[in-house]
Amino acid sequence: IQVVLEDGPASLYRTTDVTAAAVNTAYAIQYDAPTVNEGITLDGTDATKIVFANAGEYLLTFSAQISSTSSSTVKFYFWPRLSGTDGPNNTSVYWRHQKDATRVVSREAKFGVSAGDYLKVMWAVDSTSGYLDATSATAFAPAAPATTLHITRLHG
Numbered sequence: 001i002q003v004v005l006e007d008g009p010a011s012l013y014r015t016t017d018v019t020a021a022a023v024n025t026a027y028a029i030q031y032d033a034p035t036v037n038e039g040i041t042l043d044g045t046d047a048t049k050i051v052f053a054n055a056g057e058y059l060l061t062f063s064a065q066i067s068s069t070s071s072s073t074v075k076f077y078f079w080p081r082l083s084g085t086d087g088p089n090n091t092s093v094y095w096r097h098q099k100d101a102t103r104v105v106s107r108e109a110k111f112g113v114s115a116g117d118y119l120k121v122m123w124a125v126d127s128t129s130g131y132l133d134a135t136s137a138t139a140f141a142p143a144a145p146a147t148t149l150h151i152t153r154l155h156g
Contacts, residue, residue: 009038
């Protein structure tokens with residue numbers, strides 16, 4: 001039986017495209033305000049920081065819609081940065097080799113955090129033609145965010 005503790009879930013979305021100004025440069029994703037917010041908030045001075053009020057083990061579920069304006073292969077990198085430290089062996093790498101086609105990529109990971117720790121979702125790309133694609137709503141379907149992050153507290 002899984003018991004989900006209070007003060008621990010959050011759902012964050014980025015509802016606009018995310019682009020990189022330079023290749024092979026780490027950028028933190030700035031999420032829109034959390035839609036569920038119990039003990040996990042965005043920092044008031046740095047909206048790329050996701051702050052944990054409570055210590056515990058958390059499950060992070062990340063997804064992004066990767067796209068490119070080029071027909072050349074573009075490589076995307078994603079990784080978590082916890083309180084300023086990149087953990088070893090946590091990078092996911094994806095390739096996009098089709099102009100104007102979007103692919104959804106995802107990953108889950110568990111992390112132990114202390115109260116006050118913060119998370120930044122980092123990304124980089126080897127071509128500025130690669131971007132994270134937010135899709136507009138249509139007459140028959142709602143919009144799709146460029147990236148989502150769902151966080152669930154597993155243990156206190």
